[in-house]
Amino acid sequence: MPDASSVPHPFSDYASPVYEMAVRQFDTAAARLPMDPNIRERLRHPARAFLVSVPVMMDTGRVAVFHGYRVQHDTTLGPTKGGVRYHPDVTLGEVAALAMWMSWKCALMGLPFGGAKGGVCCDPKVLSRAELERLTRRYASELTLLIGPEVDIPAPDVGTDEQVMAWFMDTYSMQKGYAVPGVVTGKPLGVGGTLGRREATGLGVAHVTSLAARAAGLSLEGATVAVQGLGNVGATAARHLAAMGCRVVAVSTSRGGIFNPHGLDIEAACRYYREHRNLEGFSGGEAVSNDELLALDCQILIPAAVENQITASNASRVKARIVVEGANGPTTPEADRILEDQGVMVIPDILANAGGVVVSYFEWVQDLQYFFWSREEIETRLRGIMDRAFQRVMDLARKEGVSTRTAALMLGIQRIAEAQRIRGLYP
Numbered sequence: 001m002p003d004a005s006s007v008p009h010p011f012s013d014y015a016s017p018v019y020e021m022a023v024r025q026f027d028t029a030a031a032r033l034p035m036d037p038n039i040r041e042r043l044r045h046p047a048r049a050f051l052v053s054v055p056v057m058m059d060t061g062r063v064a065v066f067h068g069y070r071v072q073h074d075t076t077l078g079p080t081k082g083g084v085r086y087h088p089d090v091t092l093g094e095v096a097a098l099a100m101w102m103s104w105k106c107a108l109m110g111l112p113f114g115g116a117k118g119g120v121c122c123d124p125k126v127l128s129r130a131e132l133e134r135l136t137r138r139y140a141s142e143l144t145l146l147i148g149p150e151v152d153i154p155a156p157d158v159g160t161d162e163q164v165m166a167w168f169m170d171t172y173s174m175q176k177g178y179a180v181p182g183v184v185t186g187k188p189l190g191v192g193g194t195l196g197r198r199e200a201t202g203l204g205v206a207h208v209t210s211l212a213a214r215a216a217g218l219s220l221e222g223a224t225v226a227v228q229g230l231g232n233v234g235a236t237a238a239r240h241l242a243a244m245g246c247r248v249v250a251v252s253t254s255r256g257g258i259f260n261p262h263g264l265d266i267e268a269a270c271r272y273y274r275e276h277r278n279l280e281g282f283s284g285g286e287a288v289s290n291d292e293l294l295a296l297d298c299q300i301l302i303p304a305a306v307e308n309q310i311t312a313s314n315a316s317r318v319k320a321r322i323v324v325e326g327a328n329g330p331t332t333p334e335a336d337r338i339l340e341d342q343g344v345m346v347i348p349d350i351l352a353n354a355g356g357v358v359v360s361y362f363e364w365v366q367d368l369q370y371f372f373w374s375r376e377e378i379e380t381r382l383r384g385i386m387d388r389a390f391q392r393v394m395d396l397a398r399k400e401g402v403s404t405r406t407a408a409l410m411l412g413i414q415r416i417a418e419a420q421r422i423r424g425l426y427p
Contacts, residue, residue: 016093017332018307022100024333029409032402038425039417043103046096047114048072052142054120056135059128068139070118072152073099076419079150080116081106081357081364083157083186084164086135090119094307101328102357104412105350108389111361114416116152118143124159136164140171147172149182149368155360156186158231158306162198166191182367185360194363195375196382197356202236202304203379204355204386205326209241209300211390212322212347224298226250226320228257228290229305230273233326233353237302238266246300250285252293253278254305258285259296294318303330304353310335318344325349340403348405350412351386351393358382 023044030040054066069092072080082102095117102115120139124132146152156165165184169191172183181192189195196203213220225246227234230253238248247263255278258264265284272282280287294301294310295317303309304326310318315335323339324347325331331339331346339346359382366372389411397407 016091016097018329019093019097021308021329021332022097025405025409026100026104026413028333029406029413032400032406032410033414033417035413035417036421039420042420042425043074043413043416046071046073046099047075048146049092049096050143050146051092052139054135054139054142056131056138058131066120066122066135066139068118068120068142069095070116070143070146070152071095071099072114072116072146074103074114074416076416076423077107077114078112079114079148080152081111081113081155081185081360082116082118082152083155084139084160084168085117085119085157086122086124086159086164087119088121088123090121095119098328101350103416104409105354105357106412107415108350108393108408108412109354109358109361109385110389110415111357113153113357113361116154117157118154119157132164133167136167137171140168141175144172144175147183149180149364153182153360153364154184155356162186162188162193182364185363185367187363192363192367194359194366194372194378196378197359197363198232199236200359200382201233201326201353201356202238203240204358204382205233205237205302205304205324205352206240206244207355207383207386208347208352208390209237209302209322209324210244211387212324212345213300215394216322216345218299218321221245222247223300224249224261225300225302226259226293226296226298227302227304227326228252228293228309228330229303229327230257230270230279231304233356234302234304235266235270235273237304237326239270241300242266249298250288250293250296251279252288252290252305254290255280256290257288257293258282259288259293260285300324302326305330308332310339312338315339316342318342320344322347325352328353336403336405346404348408351389351404351408354389355382355386358385 098117187193301320307329312334315338
């Protein structure tokens with residue numbers, strides 16, 4: 001009988017650099033832990049993966065069939081939790097990687113969730129509102145047997161928003177015959193959403209940036225910041241850091257960005273982007289590409305766009321003292337080693353951008369209790385959870401002599417591995 005390590009991985013047919021990166025990161029961290037090798041092998045594989053066809057009646061009367069995915073990585077600690085993204089590059093491998101990172105993120109934050117992720121391979125920018133609604137409702141219908149407040153709780157991600165979550169919740173509720181607000185998070189307030197959810201990820205990024213700056217002995221007053229990605233996360237982080245006294249010198253979108261060494265008017269840049277869907281022609285700075293932004297002379301760099309942005313080919317050009325990962329997986333393992341050799345402090349994604357899932361947890365709890373909290377209470381609780389997680393990561397990194405990424409992964413992996421050890425293997 002072949003050894004398990006010689007059996008082809010079930011996701012090998014959907015190999016992607018992002019999935020391979022997630023597994024490599026896991027292996028590096030797990031090797032530092034006194035973990036049962038059988039548990040280690042279990043954690044390398046998603047618990048469940050679903051592939052669905054999503055037929056949609058387009059406005060022209062033609063039926064287009066999209067491919068949808070939902071991966072539940074681990075269910076040891078509780079129901080799975082993770083976003084749904086609509087993007088042309090969505091693949092099973094990418095979704096599997098994001099689900100794995102969600103497991104470590106939730107465990108690191110002390111949440112009673114496993115990790116999940118979903119997505120549909122589509123370009124939401126070219127779909128009409130009616131087409132987007134029909135796609136969402138059909139995708140949600142395909143997942144109805146796989147999700148629920150006690151099973152798997154989706155949330156917004158790249159290409160989705162509050163409205164998409166409202167359609168998702170309504171579709172599930174109509175099939176159940178009663179309102180089920182806890183089936184998704186990131187909903188509008190009118191259907192069980194929570195105060196502070198829209199800003200949570202960006203607020204968490206800004207808060208962790210302030211903690212990292214303090215740990216590095218860097219004053220935020222006048223500190224120069226470059227933000228790659230001007231979506232919800234990047235824009236919110238930039239606003240909060242500017243309010244803290246930072247000088248945000250560059251921001252970008254998928255089509256390029258702007259740079260002003262004296263500092264940008266963030267509100268004006270965000271307003272211009274909302275109106276024009278790009279920053280071309282914005283008069284407050286000079287044009288800069290996304291790759292050039294990563295190499296700017298700044299003290300804090302926040303990649304808040306997509307995966308695989310800081311790589312072996314450009315990591316040596318990064319001049320920032322601190323890199324705070326607002327996006328998931330923006331730094332490859334090879335780039336990690338280069339940044340570490342350069343003395344760059346990296347605040348890893350599973351810590352830096354965890355504000356979103358933390359406040360999603362708050363929303364889920366409020367929906368289950370039908371009792372809602374104030375914004376002040378939510379933001380105070382969020383900062384407290386992130387403060388404690390940040391300190392645990394920094395303490396373990398110093399104690400074990402490892403990078404902050406490895407320390408964060410070790411903490412998350414260890415919590416799940418211990419729970420699996422206690423629960424045992426069924427049957």
